[in-house]
Amino acid sequence: MNELFDKLIIRIVFAILICLTLIFYKYLHIVFYPSARKQLFRTFYPSKNPADTLHLFSRILGVGIILSGFHFYLGNGLGMAIYDLLLSTIVVFALYLGSLYVLESIVLGSYEYSDEVLKRKNLSYGIICFANSLAMAYLAKAILSISKESLIMLSILWLFAMAITGIAMKGFDLISKLPFHKLLAQKNIAVAFSYTGFIWGWTLLVTNSLEHDLVDLKSYSIQFLLKIILSAIVFPLFKQGLSLIYQLKDESGAIAPVHGVGINATSSMEMLYHEGPGVGTGLYEGVLFFTSAFLTGIITASIDFGSFYPVF
Incomplete structure (x- = not known):
């Protein structure tokens, strides 16, 4: 019974952690897109701007993907399992945002979110951001799984992956x-x-x-x-x-x-x-x-x- 209660508590903590991560990203959005500061506290109408809808939900899906591959080890107790969960969430979330920032700087470096999404409602830009978000989420999830909780190996694998991905994206025009x-x-x-x-x-x-x-x-x-x-x-x-x-x-x-x-x-x-x-x-x-x-x-x-x- 104790094992069942421990698993239930971890699931509840995990659900709360996902919600907190989404709230944190909402405010972190200002850091990546300073021009969208005014949009943060306004009511969002998805049907009026499909490009912004894709952009927003691609990030939410990305967060869900990177948090979907965790493994919990209860051998050291419930407290250590929750601590590992919190630490892993912070690391993989930072990895995901870093990967996304690097890729979009390479592919969409000459475009501004406020111009393409908020002003021009460029659906093509929204689809590309959607593709980037899901791609980097799966890549970050794979890197975290292969590194086996080693920050050094995580950094090395991330550099390998982003270097090759950046070169490949430069070859799209060719x-x-x-x-x-x-x-x-x-x-x-x-x-x-x-x-x-x-x-x-x-x-x-x-x-x-x-x-x-x-x-x-x-x-x-x-x-x-x-x-x-x-x-x-x-x-x-x-x-x-x-x-x-x-x-x-x-x-x-x-x-x-x-x-x-x-x-x-x-x-x-x-x-x-x-x-x-x-x-x-x-x-x-x-x-x-x-x-x-x-x-x-x-x-x-x-x-x-x-x-x-x-x-x-």
Whole structure:
């Protein structure tokens, strides 16, 4: 019975801790976005600004994801278990916010939250922030699990992961046919969907590369780099192979005529096509990126060579 009561108390404390973390982030939001200070105490209407809705709930989901992988050890008593919970929450929350700050500084460094979300209500910007939040949450969760409560290893793994992720995100403009900054400024949703598939795919590859036994830092680093290099080689092969096998052809340059609509029509869908590539183009690229990354992960992380060969 004592064990059941201890578990019940930990669940209650964990629920309170999650709520406190969300409240803390609400006020910490001012630090990251000083221009949004006036929005903090105002009533929020989600339906009026979808970009702000995505931005807000992506952060809430991110907090939920990073707090969903904790393991509680009651062998040292209930007090120590709660202490470990509090300490782990602080560390992983700081790790998540740091990862998110670094990534958005790389990808969205030339854009302001107040301009894109509060003034322009840029849904494309909101989708990209949503993708970044979930990607960094899963990455932070994986790093915390692999580090095994060692702050030194946590810092080293975080540096590895963020360096590779930053380099990969810089390569988006090279691998995608959609000009990122131009379409984002035009509030084109296609580039947001394409970027979402790309960031989620490469987050999966980086996470897979991190997930192996951490015994010696030198051998671990070598295996991590080998997996990343192998991923960089295999990923474009799968991407090109899928296009050739299934005869996938992007027709983003052509705008299909809209039946029953005049030349001067101003429907939202037609305006979207006139402003740039359509949503279908972004979905096609995003799904292709993520599928290629998933198949690459099977090659780089899911093959077990047994005890006589190293696991790459």
